[in-house]
Amino acid sequence: MRVLFSLAALLVLSGCGSSDIWGWYVVNPMTPAGWTNIKFLVNGMGATILLSLIAASISMVLGLIVALPGLSERRGIRVINRVYVEFIRAIPLLPMLFWVFYGLPIVFKSMGLNIQIDPFWGAIITLALSDSAFTAEIYRAGIQSIAKGQTEAAKTIGLSYIQTMRYVILPQAIRRILPPLANQFIYIVKMSAFASVIGMQELTRRANELVVTEYRPLEIYTLLIVEYLVLVLLISAGVRWLERKMGSDERG
Amino acid sequence: MTQDAIEMIDVDKWFGDFQVLKGINLNVKPGDRVVICGPSGSGKSTVVRCINRLETHQKGVIRIGGVVQDGSAKALEAIRSEVGMVFQQFNLFPHLTVMENLLLGPMKARGLSRKDAEARAMKYLERVRIPEQAHKRPGQLSGGQQQRVAIARSLCMEPKVMLFDEPTSALDPEMISEVLDVIVELAVEGMTMVVVTHEMGFARKVADQMVFMDEGEIVETGTPEEFFTAPKSQRTQTFLKQILSH
Numbered sequence: 001m002r003v004l005f006s007l008a009a010l011l012v013l014s015g016c017g018s019s020d021i022w023g024w025y026v027v028n029p030m031t032p033a034g035w036t037n038i039k040f041l042v043n044g045m046g047a048t049i050l051l052s053l054i055a056a057s058i059s060m061v062l063g064l065i066v067a068l069p070g071l072s073e074r075r076g077i078r079v080i081n082r083v084y085v086e087f088i089r090a091i092p093l094l095p096m097l098f099w100v101f102y103g104l105p106i107v108f109k110s111m112g113l114n115i116q117i118d119p120f121w122g123a124i125i126t127l128a129l130s131d132s133a134f135t136a137e138i139y140r141a142g143i144q145s146i147a148k149g150q151t152e153a154a155k156t157i158g159l160s161y162i163q164t165m166r167y168v169i170l171p172q173a174i175r176r177i178l179p180p181l182a183n184q185f186i187y188i189v190k191m192s193a194f195a196s197v198i199g200m201q202e203l204t205r206r207a208n209e210l211v212v213t214e215y216r217p218l219e220i221y222t223l224l225i226v227e228y229l230v231l232v233l234l235i236s237a238g239v240r241w242l243e244r245k246m247g248s249d250e251r252g
Numbered sequence: 253m254t255q256d257a258i259e260m261i262d263v264d265k266w267f268g269d270f271q272v273l274k275g276i277n278l279n280v281k282p283g284d285r286v287v288i289c290g291p292s293g294s295g296k297s298t299v300v301r302c303i304n305r306l307e308t309h310q311k312g313v314i315r316i317g318g319v320v321q322d323g324s325a326k327a328l329e330a331i332r333s334e335v336g337m338v339f340q341q342f343n344l345f346p347h348l349t350v351m352e353n354l355l356l357g358p359m360k361a362r363g364l365s366r367k368d369a370e371a372r373a374m375k376y377l378e379r380v381r382i383p384e385q386a387h388k389r390p391g392q393l394s395g396g397q398q399q400r401v402a403i404a405r406s407l408c409m410e411p412k413v414m415l416f417d418e419p420t421s422a423l424d425p426e427m428i429s430e431v432l433d434v435i436v437e438l439a440v441e442g443m444t445m446v447v448v449t450h451e452m453g454f455a456r457k458v459a460d461q462m463v464f465m466d467e468g469e470i471v472e473t474g475t476p477e478e479f480f481t482a483p484k485s486q487r488t489q490t491f492l493k494q495i496l497s498h
Contacts, residue, residue, distance in 0.1 A: 152306050153343035153402075157357030157409055158332040167356055171347050 026216040027223050037210060041223060044206040048231070051120065051202060052189045055127035059188070060181065062128060063135025068165075070140045081136065088133035093194050097126045101198045123195035131188055135181060142177035143169055175246045182239040186232050193228075203227055255318045257282050257334075257413050257444045258303055263312035265298060272298050273309065274468040280461075282412070285439050286446045287455040287476075290465035291491060296448045297340075299465070300415045303446065304335045317412065332361070336411035340418040342402045344390035350377070350401050351386040354408050362409070369408075376404040380434050396427030400434055407438075414438065416447040452495060456480060464488045 027041070028034035070081030101122035108115040117125070146169050154164040196205035207224040211217045258280040265273040272295045280286050288296045301307040302314060305321055305328065314321040319330040345353050354373035358364040364372070377383040380400035382393075390398050399419060406414060416435065420428040432454045439445060439458040449455060455462065455476065462479035464472040464487075472479070472488045483489045 147341075147343075149339060149341050149343035150345065153337075153339065153345070153405075154356075155306065156304060156332070156335075156337040157405065158361030159357065160361075163360050167360065168345055172345075 022219065023216055024219055026210075026214045026219050037214065037220075038223075040210060041203070041206050041220070042227065044201060044203040045227065045231070047120075047200065047202040048189065048192050051123055051127070051192045051195060051200070052185065055124045055131065055192070056185050056188050058124065058128035059131040059135050059184075062132040064139050066132060066136035067139035067143065070136065071143055081140070085133045085136055088129060091130070093126065093130050093191055094197070096130055097123065097194055097198060100126045100129075119195065119198045119200040122198055123192065123200050127188055127191060127195075130191070131184060134184055134187070138177055138180045138184065139173075142173040142180075145176055146172050178246060179239060179243045182235070182242055186235050186239075189231060189235065190228065254282060256280060256315065257284070257317060258446070259313070259315040260299070260303070261313040261315075263299075263302065263309045263314060265302060265307065265309045265311075272468050273302070276312070276470055278463065278470070280413070280444060280446060282444050283442050284444055284461060285458050286461045286463060287459035288446065288448045288463045288465060289450065289452070289455065289491075289495075290471075294465040295468040296465050297417050300337075300417050300446060300448055304331050304337055304415060306337075333409075334412045335415060336406035336409055336413070337415045338399070338402050338406055338417065338419050340421050342390070342395075342398045342422070344398055344402055344405070346390050349387050349389055350382075350393070353390070353401060354405050357405065357409050372408055373404070376407045377401075379407065379437075380404045394427060395423045396430045399423065399427075399431045403431075403434055403438075412444060414443055414445045416445065416449070418448050418450070420449065420451060450495065452480070452492075464491065466491070 025031065025034060027038050029038055066081055066084050068081075069077045070085075072078050101117055101119070104122075104125075105115065105117050150168055150172070151164055154168045159167065192202060193204040195202055196208060199205065203224060207220050211220050214220065256279050258278065260276050260278040263273055263276040264271065276295075276299060278286070278299070288299060290296050298307055302309045303316070305323070308323065316327075316330050317334050319327050321327050321331070344350075345356070348356070351370070351373055354376065355366070355369045358369040358372055359366060374383055374386070377386055380403055382397055382400055382404075385393055385397060385401070390401065393401065403419075419435065420431050423431065428451065432451060435445070435447065436454070436458055445458075447455075447458070459476045462472075462474055462476050463470055464479070464483075464485075466487050472483065472485045474484075478484075479488070480492065483492055
């Protein structure tokens with residue numbers, strides 16, 4: 001095993017050193033062609049961010065709706081939550097994407113609805129659905145971490161279930177829910193790369209298209225990885241800032 | 253005949269296979285001050301929690317202000333409008349100020365205006381003698397102060413009956429009396445109350461009916477005079493000996 005790793009390291013290192021395998025000219029900002037290529041690649045950033053933001057927003061709402069029955073005292077209602085979470089969580093993203101993009105319009109058509117699903121919304125629906133199983137679990141854990149006494153006290157002063165959630169439980173749970181929820185956003189950003197296979201013009205799709213014309217996969221995909229890295233590191237910094245803010249609020 | 257505030261007839265309750273309440277019969281008339289005592293796990297808290305339906309009983313009948321507690325919306329409404337509750341752990345809302353804790357019920361459940369609700373909140377904060385803490389968070393108050401806020405929060409709903417579930421058990425010794433004083437004042441003013449407590453001096457002072465529970469049953473009831481000086485049952489005698497020996 002160790003020999004294998006050593007060999008691999010040797011291979012990479014020697015490769016990096018020799019100029020004949022790297023051809024950075026394709027994305028050299030100093031040349032007009034390279035600069036055009038960089039602009040083409042980075043322009044996918046907007047789509048990736050928009051896709052992720054909309055999918056995450058839908059997932060946050062959907063997740064809460066799914067989480068609530070999971071908190072019921074009645075087993076029959078809790079089952080709704082379990083079935084949804086287990087089912088959605090079990091479906092790999094790519095097959096779900098194919099099903100939504102190629103399959104769902106046929107279902108709509110059979111119901112007499114003429115709804116076309118474009119790559120943008122196909123990707124959003126899939127990402128949101130897939131992610132909602134995870135956000136639902138985050139909500140459930142966060143809400144369950146608030147002591148039962150809070151719900152009981154709210155009951156005894158006459159608050160309804162919705163009022164108890166709105167004024168007592170969620171404001172407290174949000175501090176425990178937001179950081180993992182923000183973390184989950186990183187997952188969505190990365191998974192949004194799958195949207196490339198249904199033709200969504202985001203970061204990965206653009207890299208693929210450029211590779212086809214320029215025939216420089218090593219450089220272009222390296223740059224693609226750097227693009228995701230920058231994006232995710234920025235979000236991580238945001239999550240840490242959020243965690244600090246939430247933490248200090250709790251102490252005050 | 254006046255309507256009983258609380259009526260429990262042959263109430264049974266199980267947690268799974270374990271029977272926590274066995275044939276509980278209890279009548280509380282308006283103005284009554286009932287103190288329930290007994291060893292840990294005897295079911296005293298469960299009785300109180302069944303009265304305001306934080307727990308559901310499986311057999312028997314519970315009436316609050318004459319309304320049978322069957323879990324219907326109308327029955328729950330009767331509880332929420334007539335019965336207040338004070339918990340051992342206070343259960344104040346830590347993310348809200350004291351004032352906001354007191355406003356929530358009257359404004360959201362009763363539909364009072366903010367002005368009316370604030371006036372009412374100040375009235376009860378003065379009653380529990382901490383109006384100056386209105387704008388602090390519960391976490392900034394001592395345990396005794398927090399419990400007095402919890403009492404005020406309950407009073408803001410202007411209940412006819414107050415339930416106290418071991419209101420001083422989570423308090424440091426030096427804070428017990430400030431809370432008991434408030435409860436005694438309420439008793440003197442004629443509030444109907446059911447108190448679960450180990451504070452026997454307090455029980456003797458306020459109770460007009462003592463209830464002793466053990467292993468899910470009501471073993472003995474009586475006036476404080478009878479109860480403390482001439483307990484009928486062996487179990488009551490043993491309990492009193494243990495609890496009063498220091």
